[in-house]
Amino acid sequence: MNYFVGIVAVLAGIGMVVKTEWIIQNFGTSAWAEQHLGYNGGTRLMYKGIGLIIIFIGFLLVTNLFQGFLMGTIGKLFVH
Numbered sequence: 001m002n003y004f005v006g007i008v009a010v011l012a013g014i015g016m017v018v019k020t021e022w023i024i025q026n027f028g029t030s031a032w033a034e035q036h037l038g039y040n041g042g043t044r045l046m047y048k049g050i051g052l053i054i055i056f057i058g059f060l061l062v063t064n065l066f067q068g069f070l071m072g073t074i075g076k077l078f079v080h
Contacts, residue, residue, distance in 0.1 A: 002061045009058030016051030020044050 016023065024043055033046040060066040071079075 002064060002066075006058045006061030006063075009061060010055050011058075013051040013054035013056075013058060016054065017048050020047045020051075023047055 021044075024047070029043040030046060033042040034040070036042065037045045057066070060069050
């Protein structure tokens, strides 16, 4: 199941990175992104960044490294 979810996540992330303009035309811009990430391009940067994060998570799922990554980074904050 991780393979399927990971491949879907990678494809969705690639779609977000490649079709950013389509997403902006259909869902609009983000005032927060425009203010904090740059005028007239902050929303594009935000969508591309989210897409890259989704691609990264998808590759972690496909390679079965997601749990190890979480335990190696933020997991130690919650485990005593």
